[in-house]
Amino acid sequence: xxxxxxxxxxxxxxxxxxxxxxxxxxxxxxxxxxxxxxxxxxxxxxxxxxxxxxxxxxxxxxxxxxxxxxx
Numbered sequence: 001x002x003x004x005x006x007x008x009x010x011x012x013x014x015x016x017x018x019x020x021x022x023x024x025x026x027x028x029x030x031x032x033x034x035x036x037x038x039x040x041x042x043x044x045x046x047x048x049x050x051x052x053x054x055x056x057x058x059x060x061x062x063x064x065x066x067x068x069x070x071x
Contacts, residue, residue, distance in 0.1 A: 024048050 020031045024045035040046040
């Protein structure tokens with residue numbers, strides 16, 4: 001039986017890291033997998049976004065389903 005070896009991680013490149021705009025404050029920052037708040041730049045920006053959802057400042061439009069209407 002052949003054994004499978006796990007893939008080797010890619011070697012770090014000398015290329016410029018990917019930068020993204022924080023959805024909350026708009027500041028450009030490096031998008032890194034070790035940032036627990038990504039895609040936000042900080043804990044504060046993530047909390048601001050969560051607060052906007054909680055206060056219903058952001059909404060996802062939904063059309064009523066006729067099957068859910070009472071008879």
